[in-house]
Amino acid sequence: MLLTADHDDRVVPLHSLKLLATMQYILCTSLENSPQTNPIIGRIESKAGHGAGRPTQKMIDEAADRYSFMARMIGASWNE
Numbered sequence: 681m682l683l684t685a686d687h688d689d690r691v692v693p694l695h696s697l698k699l700l701a702t703m704q705y706i707l708c709t710s711l712e713n714s715p716q717t718n719p720i721i722g723r724i725e726s727k728a729g730h731g732a733g734r735p736t737q738k739m740i741d742e743a744a745d746r747y748s749f750m751a752r753m754i755g756a757s758w759n760e
Contacts, residue, residue, distance in 0.1 A: 681721045681749045683742065685728035696722055721749065 684696035700722045707716040723745055728734060751758075 681719075681723060681746065683723050683725070683746075685725040687728060693724060696724075719749075719752075 682696045682700060684691065684693045686693055700720055704716070704720050707718070707720070723742070725738065725742065728738060
């Protein structure tokens with residue numbers, strides 16, 4: 681999972697998208713890992729910059745996405 685923001689002036693979001701595309705290409709064309717079954721995900725925060733001064737709700741949303749992705753990747757079970 682790569683995290684970026686659409687108004688980031690330090691790391692242009694295009695770089696994250698290019699990295700995602702490169703990772704997908706390499707993983708999907710590799711003989712060892714083909715077909716690629718692991719998720720390659722990019723999270724692009726809208727109306728946000730490099731991270732400083734973000735509203736609390738945006739930070740909570742990002743943390744929830746990160747923990748959900750991590751739980752999915754390690755196969756954690758969901759208990760209500």
